Amino acid sequence: MNRWHRHRHQRWHGPGRWHERCEGYHPSLKKKLLGALMGCLVVGWLITVACQYSQVSNQQNAQWDQSLREVGEQILLSLPADVGNAGRKPRLQLEHEALPPQHGPEFYKMQFQVWALDTGLGLVNSAGAPRTPFQPSMRPGYSLLTTEQEQWRVYAVSDATHRVQVQVALPRSGLRTEFLHWLKTSLLSGLGIVLLLAIAISAVVHWSFRPMQRLRAQIAAREPTDLTPLPVAGLSREVAPLVYSINELLERLSASMQGERQFLADAAHELRTPLAALLTQTHVALRAGTQADARQALEHLSHGIERTTRLAQQLLDSARVDASLRRGEDATVELADVVMMVVREFEGQAGRRQQSVAIQSDSAQVRGDLDDLGVLVRNLLDNAVRYAGQGGRIRVCCGPDESGQSTLLRVCDDGPGVPEDERERIFERFFRGSNGNGERGSGIGLSLVARIARSHGARIEAHTGLDGRGLGISVRFPRPMA
Incomplete structure (x- = not known):
């Protein structure tokens, strides 16, 4: 398991599992909504109580001041014209027993005094009033x-x-x-209303989230391989687009899994034949009567192992490219350096076939994954070496194209080539064209080249090779932005 796969395995299957970490870091949307609504409700209630407190306090003070003024004026208007003579007689004062039954605390606690301004004597006062004036300075107004x-x-x-x-x-x-008393009554009634509203809001939020809860339960009850679309009936307008997007993702995932199943089936079929050939050549070598027969069988066995190794490497490269997640982590790569390294790898194989490999390269930078670009160049050169034939010529060109807007990679040979009506199909997986040198390919290499080119935004085309024969393949990469 390479580093990237190990990282992804730990990310999704490591301790605590990914969904448990998500639940730990991201609160429930339902809880957040309830908390926000309850918080707004409580804050609004407190603001209302504060405003009512200020308003009622001011109103009450104004009301009592008005009551004091009305009572004082009524008492003044009720005094007799000779009230001044009352100062020469004992003070007029009603006893508690003479008071009528009281029906409210305000008038029962209200007290009054009547004073003669010229003599400073008290003329009349209520039962609970003190002996001294409420306002010693005798100044009219409130105090x-x-x-x-x-x-x-x-x-x-x-x-x-x-x-x-x-x-x-x-x-x-x-x-x-x-x-x-008013404040206590107001707080208790307000608290009751807030509790009723909180219960109503909680019920409404719970009812609104019921379709999502059902959807969650349906997803949890599914088999891991069940990729059928999720039901959208009953979902709100805000949630439905998300479910539609998930259904589109499930469709693409289903198509991808179907392609993987087909790939595994084709790969099993492709490996069955070379493995059977290896087993046959092994049996022939074991039963060989002479050293020459054994050597010939071992040579066939070596060629079969080489072909099987190449096929297995291409299958692994294809699987890696298909599973690769291009997350914008590409870097600027010098394509000429990649070409030089790959050509050196094939020098021995081309030499055994007496082939010549010419290189024409200039500085050519592309934006992409270094490993993927290496696989692309390696498969292009492998295809040219295998099909150019004994003593063939191969030319690799790398550099800016004629317009200077793209980076061009071209690999040409002078072998038998591919018929023009088959050139578009050579990039299909497991397609084997008719060729004239007896080589039997796997049909994976050029399809892998095409997939890597598409993932890098490049255009690929097949054309005639060297001197009007053979096969040439050109890949045009977009120039990286400065």
């Missing part, structure tokens, strides 16, 4: 009085002739008691 027992809100009003002054006061403890 605050703090005593040892209580803090009072006071309103003082004088008659037009400035003979008497009425002072009305209300203890602030009564105001706070009433306000706290």
Whole structure:
């Protein structure tokens, strides 16, 4: 297992598994939505309570000030014209027993005093009023009085002739008691409404996510090889496009798996014949009567092993290219260097066939994967060496094309070539064209070249080779952006 496959294996099958890590790092969308809605609800409720607190507090203060003023003015208007003479007699004061039954805390706690301004004597006062004035300075209007027992809100009003002054006061403890009563009632009722809304929101969110929960259950119950499209009935408009995209991915994955199955079947078929030939040549070598027969059988066995090794290498390269995930990690590669290294690898094989390999290369950079480009050049040169024939000529050209807009890689030979009506099909997997030198190919090399070229955005074409014969293959790569 190479480094890339080992990394992917650990990523998906390592400790904790990938989906458990996802659940650990990414909260549930349902929980996030519920949390956001509940947070907004609570914040909105708190803001509402704060606004009501400020508004009611101001209204209550204004209401009590108005009540003090109305009561003070009514008392002043109710005084007799000779109220000044009351100062020469004992103070007029009602006893508690003389008061009528009380129906509210506000008037029960409200106190008043009537003072003669010229003599400073108290004329009339309520039962709970203190002996001293609420407003010692006798200044009309609103004021605050703090005593040892209580803090009072006071309103003082004088008659037009400035003979008497009425002072009305209300203890602030009564105001706070009433306000706290309102606040408690408001908070409890508001909290009840918030709880009811929270239950309603939770039910609505749960109901909205039911189609996704059913979809999740259906996916979890599927077999690993079940790639049928997911149902889209009942999904919301926001979720349906995601499911459609997943279905398209499943279709492509199904087609890819079908291609892999076909590839495995074809590969098994391709390997069956050379393996059977190897077994036959082994038996012949074991039963050879003379050393010459044994040597001949061993030579055939060596050729068969070489062909099987080449076929196995091409199958592995093809599988690696098909499974490769091009994630934009390509680098700028000097194609001329790749060509030089591959040509050196084939010098011995070309020499045994008495072939000449000419190289014409200039600096040519392409954007791509170094390993894939090496496989592409190796298969092009292998195809030329195998089919050029004994004593054939091969030419490899690498460099900018005539327009300077592309990088051109061309491999030509002067062998038997390929009929013109078969040139488009030589890039199909497991296609073997009719050739004149007796070589039997696997039909994998050029199809692998075509797939690598497409993955790099290159165009590939087959044409006539050297001196009007043979086969030439050109691959045009886009020039990398500066």
